[in-house]
Every structure is written in structure tokens, then in C-alpha cells.
Amino acid sequence: MQIRNSSDWRDAPPFELPVAAAEAVPGDATRCSGCGPTSEPWPREALWVVKHRHPTNPAGFVRFYCADHKPAAKLAPVAAAAPERARRTRAAAGSAAPRKAPAPIIPEREAVLCPDCFVQVPATGVCGMCGARVG
Numbered sequence: 001m002q003i004r005n006s007s008d009w010r011d012a013p014p015f016e017l018p019v020a021a022a023e024a025v026p027g028d029a030t031r032c033s034g035c036g037p038t039s040e041p042w043p044r045e046a047l048w049v050v051k052h053r054h055p056t057n058p059a060g061f062v063r064f065y066c067a068d069h070k071p072a073a074k075l076a077p078v079a080a081a082a083p084e085r086a087r088r089t090r091a092a093a094g095s096a097a098p099r100k101a102p103a104p105i106i107p108e109r110e111a112v113l114c115p116d117c118f119v120q121v122p123a124t125g126v127c128g129m130c131g132a133r134v135g
């Protein structure tokens, strides 16, 4: 198995989650880590690639596995991360979305009473009782 240090395709797959090797890193037939160094290489289409966490290297390291040796996906870290991302997204959207349009500026006016009806005249200046325009 040959892994070039300069390749950056390994940044893409998530940790501890098998991805199809033919999609992640197309190339020549490669041995499965589980089948051992004396085994026959598998075509990429039959291989899975898993990025494992490394105790000291934050970039982790990758292994190729055949279908028989493909480790079960450890979904716990991914599942824990996903809702957190969703929460953050929702929070960000929530802070931005409900921006109310500024209330129209209504100049304050003193209550005006219709001199005839003695009721308060609305902002239109027209008495609701008699229809007289009151200044």
C-alpha cells in the first residue's frame, strides 16, 4: 500500500466512516489492511477507505479494507457533531431572520375632541360620529 503524504484527498472523508475507495481515491489495486500483506490486491471498486483518528497526528491516517474487513462505521462522533452544526445554523438563522421592518413613524398628536360630539377624533382628523373634519 502506498500513500503519498502530499495527497490531500484524505482531508475529505470523515473520520471512522468507510467510503468507497474508487470514489475517494481512484487508483491501482490495493491490498486490504485486514487481509494482510500476503493477500492479493483488490481493485479499488471492491475496497473501502477509512480515515482513522491518530493519537498524535490530527490529520489521521487511512486504511484500505475489503468488504469483509470493512470496519463498522463509528457513527457516534458524526452523529454528535451533526446536531450541533444544525443548532448553530438555526441559531444563526434565527438571529438574522426576524428583523422587523421599522415601525412607521407616527408623529405624536394630542388627542383631539370633536367640538360637537366630544369624542376623540382619529388620526385622520375626521370625527367618527359626525364626519366633521376637526383640525
Ligand SMILES: [Zn+2]
Residues within 6 Å of the ligand: 032, 033, 034, 035, 036, 065, 066, 067, 068, 069
Ligand atoms: Zn480484507
Ligand SMILES: [Zn+2]
Residues within 6 Å of the ligand: 114, 115, 116, 117, 118, 127, 128, 129, 130, 131, 132
Ligand atoms: Zn363629531
